[in-house]
């Protein structure tokens with residue numbers, strides 16, 4: 141076993157060596173600009189980009205022409221929301237999204253609210269973190285021009301009923317954007333069947349390189365138009381100017397091809413490892429709670445609250461294992477996770493949550509080691525916890541009158 145063990149595959153993934161192999165020739169040898177139309181260097185680069193476009197489109201059942209390359213899912217989400225709001229501002233100024241979206245969507249929505257006067261409805265989620273399609277339907281007004289709901293949550297792994305939401309959007313003639321950054325490559329995604337009009341995703345979550353992502357933009361029924369947020373040479377059908385990062389795109393394409401081939405076996409393997417980790421921990425510890433949906437969740441996600449234990453202290457105790465408390469973005473601050481709060485998890489349990497994110501290169505040996513270490517540290521921390529001791533003695537902590545003296 142090699143240390144440290146990486147169990148934070150929702151934040152990013154190691155690149156697959158097979159991806160690197162396909163990228164290498166495009167740095168020094170085949171370095172052309174894909175927009176150079178009049179010499180072989182450009183043609184070679186363009187061919188490589190188009191091949192990658194096909195590989196990516198195939199994974200999500202889209203047409204290659206419907207992909208716009210970006211720097212990652214954050215940019216794709218920005219382009220989807222800002223691009224639609226600007227392009228269709230005559231039609232309306234209302235967006236529907238959910239409280240547990242990634243900040244790439246939430247902060248973009250907030251910026252549109254404060255800078256452009258856009259109205260945003262932030263739908264609540266149920267106790268498992270799922271959006272109710274009826275809530276989407278009920279929130280629609282004659283000013284709604286965009287629904288933006290994530291495919292799967294990056295903290296708790298809950299998978300939303302995307303097909304049902306897509307159907308409602310279609311019925312009402314409203315565009316549907318889906319942040320599928322955690323879903324693509326992990327669960328089957330079909331933009332046709334799911335009724336998705338715009339979809340953001342990223343290479344570095346699926347064993348590809350960092351710094352490249354895509355926005356799927358539907359071309360037919362309806363043909364979606366977007367106002368660009370970056371102006372320039374008119375690349376990507378005018379929706380995203382800038383010289384294409386050919387090696388990154390080639391890697392993104394290969395990463396998608398590998399996901400398509402390996403997803404059926406990989407998702408079963410990962411769900412097996414995840415269940416092994418969950419059972420290993422839950423069998424030996426009391427007062428541990430699963431966050432997120434018990435079945436409608438990403439195969440590689442496990443999010444658990446360990447009552448009476450501070451998530452941060454737990455992470456400090458297992459420094460040889462890379463884990464996350466809450467999402468990577470919020471763990472810089474010591475705010476409890478807004479995702480868990482939206483599920484109705486109390487502040488104490490939200491503070492005690494750990495996200496385990498399994499990936500392609502994890503082994504059963506690593507999982508067993510992790511379960512063993514987590515049990516050891518949680519037991520040790522609880523031994524030092526007066527609250528845990530009181531709870532074990534049957535004292536109802538809610539009834540205790542704490543004084544400052």
Ligand SMILES: Cc1ncc(COP(=O)(O)O)c(C=O)c1O
Pocket residue numbers: 150151211212213214215242244290292293294319320321322341342343353
């Ligand atoms: C659901 C979701 N959306 C968007 C992003 C942002 O992706 P990127 O790092 O490619 O900008 C992430 C990354 O954590 C994510 O999990």
